Amino acid sequence: MTDTLSVAAPRRVLLGISGGIAAYKVCSVISSLAKEGVAVRVALTQQGQAFIPPLAVATLSRHPAYTDETFWQATQGRPLHIDLGEWAELLVIAPLSANTLGKLTHGLADNLLTNTVLASTCPVLLAPAMNTDMWQQQAVQRNWHQLLQDARYHSLEPGSGVLACDRVGTGRMAEPDDILTHVHSLLHTGGKRDLVGKHLLISTGSTREYLDPVRFIGNPASGKMGIALAQAAIHRGATVTLVHGPLDDSLKARLGGIQAVGVTTAEEMHRAMLTHLPQADWVVMAAAVADVKPATQVVTKLAKADLPEALPLAQVPDIVADLAQKRSPHQRLIGFAAQTGDIIAPALDKLQRKGLDAIVANPIDVAGSGFGGDRNQAVLLTRLGDKLAIPPCTKLSLAHQLWNALLKAKF
Numbered sequence: 001m002t003d004t005l006s007v008a009a010p011r012r013v014l015l016g017i018s019g020g021i022a023a024y025k026v027c028s029v030i031s032s033l034a035k036e037g038v039a040v041r042v043a044l045t046q047q048g049q050a051f052i053p054p055l056a057v058a059t060l061s062r063h064p065a066y067t068d069e070t071f072w073q074a075t076q077g078r079p080l081h082i083d084l085g086e087w088a089e090l091l092v093i094a095p096l097s098a099n100t101l102g103k104l105t106h107g108l109a110d111n112l113l114t115n116t117v118l119a120s121t122c123p124v125l126l127a128p129a130m131n132t133d134m135w136q137q138q139a140v141q142r143n144w145h146q147l148l149q150d151a152r153y154h155s156l157e158p159g160s161g162v163l164a165c166d167r168v169g170t171g172r173m174a175e176p177d178d179i180l181t182h183v184h185s186l187l188h189t190g191g192k193r194d195l196v197g198k199h200l201l202i203s204t205g206s207t208r209e210y211l212d213p214v215r216f217i218g219n220p221a222s223g224k225m226g227i228a229l230a231q232a233a234i235h236r237g238a239t240v241t242l243v244h245g246p247l248d249d250s251l252k253a254r255l256g257g258i259q260a261v262g263v264t265t266a267e268e269m270h271r272a273m274l275t276h277l278p279q280a281d282w283v284v285m286a287a288a289v290a291d292v293k294p295a296t297q298v299v300t301k302l303a304k305a306d307l308p309e310a311l312p313l314a315q316v317p318d319i320v321a322d323l324a325q326k327r328s329p330h331q332r333l334i335g336f337a338a339q340t341g342d343i344i345a346p347a348l349d350k351l352q353r354k355g356l357d358a359i360v361a362n363p364i365d366v367a368g369s370g371f372g373g374d375r376n377q378a379v380l381l382t383r384l385g386d387k388l389a390i391p392p393c394t395k396l397s398l399a400h401q402l403w404n405a406l407l408k409a410k411f
């Protein structure tokens with residue numbers, strides 16, 4: 001369960017399916033949202049129905065699907081497009097075809113889906129999918145850019161890959177995970193773009209300090225918290241640079257739209273953070289940096305017999321403390337403190353000692369929080385003494401709650 005659902009009334013998402021083979025991927029989005037307890041209604045265009053039967057989406061959403069046939073039938077009471085438009089908190093059109101894109105751009109409404117868009121005011125998330133030549137047509141590109149000028153529309157740009165038409169190119173619909181993350185963000189923010197104009201520099205993951213090519217000092221930080229911070233910020237309109245330690249492939253797939261800089265050691269992270277510091281308005285050091293490294297490193301693998309009994313250690317740079325020294329007065333610096341036991345006192349000590357504006361203390365010895373998982377909890381402490389406890393929730397929701405608090409904080 002995501003915390004988008006912890007409120008009493010279920011959240012309400014209307015999913016529009018227009019014509020495209022990517023419609024099959026939307027089934028997993030419907031299924032995930034329904035399992036989370038989100039109320040999902042699905043409206044299919046006639047071309048959408050050619051790719052996915054209404055019965056499939058009705059079964060997954062636990063509700064009859066809406067089609068143009070239902071639209072044109074005599075209704076009892078209010079017209080269906082008005083009811084649906086008022087009901088939806090969020091409209092998602094996935095896949096968005098060139099045809100439906102064209103209609104939306106020009107305010108045309110000749111079927112249930114396009115009429116419902118015009119009869120609603122909620123945010124609309126668009127995930128186009130089409131053949132590369134179709135996507136690259138000047139007319140389609142013109143429509144796409146013109147439509148996105150309207151703040152109501154949020155985009156999930158198509159990616160590139162092998163398309164069902166056997167072309168390799170741009171036009172592949174965003175992956176179900178990306179759609180779900182964006183849906184959760186929009187349900188959280190209601191479509192607010194309150195980080196437009198802000199450049200955020202975020203570090204995440206762990207660093208590895210190698211003794212030889214295979215052995216290193218590290219920690220289990222996965223990078224999920226910083227990626228959630230980056231995604232939430234981008235969904236709110238920020239520009240993000242993410243400096244990350246080694247990530248597994250499923251997390252690398254979440255880096256779309258983020259300027260990502262991969263590093264391995266603390267020294268590389270230090271250099272990357274200093275390089276990108278001048279452009280940043282806010283810097284968030286969410287990475288779990290190895291505090292020490294082996295005093296010597298060798299380039300070939302040590303034989304077991306050659307491993308030292310005691311490993312002499314050397315310090316790595318305290319990156320966040322150095323950023324605090326080098327930053328300009330308008331730049332804000334936020335640290336993380338992953339703690340066991342009492343999380344507050346050590347975090348307050350780090351806040352002061354490292355010269356930060358705020359610190360996020362989070363427990364790593366509580367089940368369902370901390371390293372590796374999808375959920376977390378934290379206490380945000382600011383330099384001016386503000387304190388905000390954020391109860392257990394998804395890392396994406398925690399990220400949004402942190403951005404809400406930091407936007408309000410008077411540093």
Ligand code: C5P
Binds near residue numbers: 266288289291321335
């Ligand atoms: O490891 P420590 O508890 O000191 O981490 C607190 C904060 O300092 C975190 O924001 C972490 O990313 C940062 N840090 C750092 N460089 C280090 C160690 C920690 O920037 N060498």
